Amino acid sequence: MYRHDPAHPWPADAEALRRDREDPLASCRGLFELPAGIAYFDGNSLGPPAVASLERLRRTAEREWREDLVGAWNGRAPDDGWIGLATRAGRKIARLIGAAPHEVLVADSTSVNLFKLLAGALELRPDRRVLLLQEEQFPTDLYIAEGLAALRGGGFEVRRAKTAEMAAALSAEVAVVCLSQVDFRTGELYDMAALGQQARRHGVLTCWDLSHSAGALPVALGENGADLAVGCGYKFLNGGPGAPAFLYVRAEHQNAIRNPLPGWLGHHDPFAFSPEYRPAAGIERFLCGTPPILSLAALDAALEVFAEVDLALVRRKSLALGDFFLELLERRCPGVFAVVTPREHERRGSQISLRHPEAFALVQALIDRGVVPDFRAPDLLRFGLTPLYQRFGDVAAAVAMLSEILESGRHREARFQLRSKVT
Ligand SMILES: *Cc1c(COP(=O)(O)O)cnc(C)c1O
Secondary structure (H helix, E strand, O other), rough: OOOOOOOOOOOOOOHHHHHHHOOOOOHHHEEEEEOOOOOOOOOOOOOOHHHHHHHHHHHHHHHHHHHHHHHHOOOOOOOOOOOHHHHHHHHHHHHHOOOHHEEEEOOOOHHHHHHHHHHHHHOOOOOOEEEEHHHOOOOOHHHHHHHHHHHOOOEEEEEEEHHHHHHHHOOEEEEEEEEEOOOOOOOOOOHHHHHHHHHHHHHEEEEEEOOOOOOOOOOOOOOOOOOOOOOOOOOOOOOOOOEEEEEOOOHHHOOOOOOOOOOOOOOHHHHHHHOOOOOOOOOHHHHHOOOOOHHHHHHHHHHHHOOOOOOHHHHHHHHHHHHHHHHHHHHHOOOEEEOOOOOOOOHHHOEEEOOOOOOOHHHHHHOOOOOEEEOOOOOOEEEOOOOOOOOOOHHHHHHHHHHHHHHHOOHHHHHOOOOOOOO
């Protein structure tokens, strides 16, 4: 589907070439499989496959599943079986989000994990009835919280506040506040330390959604006193389509918090097949049923790429890519877009979002030229910045194509107005 038309080469940009030559992460690109000639800016929606993930999928299917069959649950060597994969992958994510190894588990989807943790949080604050969420929160988080409140009945309610006004909404009525660290629309990075402190002052538990920060920038859950967190496996972590998500529970809560979906794999001893549920000690009680091993294996292999890289370098390059993008945009398309992503580094996640009334058609016309951002309703063009495989040359190509499209008006062609189900 995505191709780069050789009849329309991207112009070379000397400054971009120089920056790519000096990039200490340049060699990481070779660890991924990317179609030739594509400038990919949608790694914040679906990361590309790591070479290691494709190899692991082959090994998991052809050796483990085909040859070892049910024996693969225990594996050929100690600590190699499928049964421990969810905790092993969790340990790899722990390093990326500033958690202890036994505080993170890979399981289910982000939405399901959020349900489990928010339900658990309500029980940790039995005298409080309010779940507080950001007005700008990713919709699934709002829906899940509403669904949980309705299921609980008994006066539980969801309140929403703009992130900027969150401090005023915190009170002794609130059991838990659920916050995205990075806004999926604007790319704004919120202050985890300050918001966490405000919540603690009112005895409110914090549940962070790290879907747009895990793997994109260093996260410090432990240092900032975060109680709970969830995040996505298929965005910056490159786990593959529908990769399982992760969850974090601060060590001090682990033996008090209950999983509202107490499936057998979260049992203390699943293979005792006891009719009575007894939760596993620690984070493993948040397992529910059997995990999707193929997807989990692909994610686990993708996480090995991160084991080799310094997240401080990833962050530095992400900010440099964003600055370069904004500089070129100012030069090539002055005054055309409203830049909704904060320019200050300390308030910027790992994307650049631009507002334009013709955003949808512009995105389609860019894709036609081999530059792949995405569209977020009603009027945003969203460019994900993914330093492990992105080049400064990709940024130069994106802005050059954007400026060419705007000048020629190509995006007005009828074929660029057609909406698919997924944008
Ligand atoms: C992508 C994303 C999700 C996705 O949830 P799934 O259950 O994996 O589909 C949830 N929350 C946020 C903030 C996201 O960006």
